Amino acid sequence: MKKPHKILVIANWKMNLNVSQASFLVSKREKNVKVQKNVEVVLAPSLQDLQPVSLQIDRRKFRLAAQNAYFKDEGAYTGEVSFTMLRELAHYVIIGHSERRIYFKESFEEIRDKVSAAVRNGITPILCVGETKTERRGGETGQVLHDQIGTALSDLTAEEASNVVIAYEPIWAISTFEGDIAKPDEIEQEVKFIRNQVAGIFGEKTGQEVRVIYGGSVDDHSAGAYMGIKGCEGVLVGGASLNYHRFSKIVESAYALSKEKDGKEKR
Ligand code: PEP
16 A cells, blocks of 8 residues: 655645735744644745745745746746746645636646646646536536646656646635535545546556645635545645634644544554
């Protein structure tokens, strides 16, 4: 059996918080986050906050994620920041978030090139995938996930693919879109589907090793249930991650779950 991964709790701050606001939130958060071997807390601040936050955090407690980058390593691309430039700052990068797919018209191919650029530069991609409400109602969820995953990972080897984090984020469940609350059993089904997709492309081992997490209106009340879903190894949190108390409780739920898992393993 594969070694269990740490439970991932990722805070996507989106385009919120200036440098001093981000710094204030980090200083409060530092007090509640422990150095914990089974839980990994990842902060994804805006690009301009990334550097100051990287100087402030205790790296045993937090890892950093960028919210985006450009797929070329360098050159005449005014206004862009490359994965090469983020190498020393970010451990992860969010790629293919629905807000980028919808508002910035990022294509499947662009997302594939970003995934490759991240891997080439030693940054772990957090690949977001998920269907719209219309697609779900039309029974197209499987096809959408198949196309998004198949294209995004198409330039990777099996070993590279096994290091990717796939965040299942149905668009209808994201708080800034419809914000419907997904039932854990609906998520369990899609998490399984995602692992099968990856296994179909890269083999059973990669399907088991790839990390799959959930995102969509996760808050302090629902986080434990989502993290407890079979095959789901963490949560990507948007809105609730900006609220100090709610996010602290989400991290607490991850600690409780990891303790419970630890207990079961020892028995
Ligand atoms: C997100 O931004 O990825 C997200 C899941 O947002 P929210 O938790 O606010 O739905």
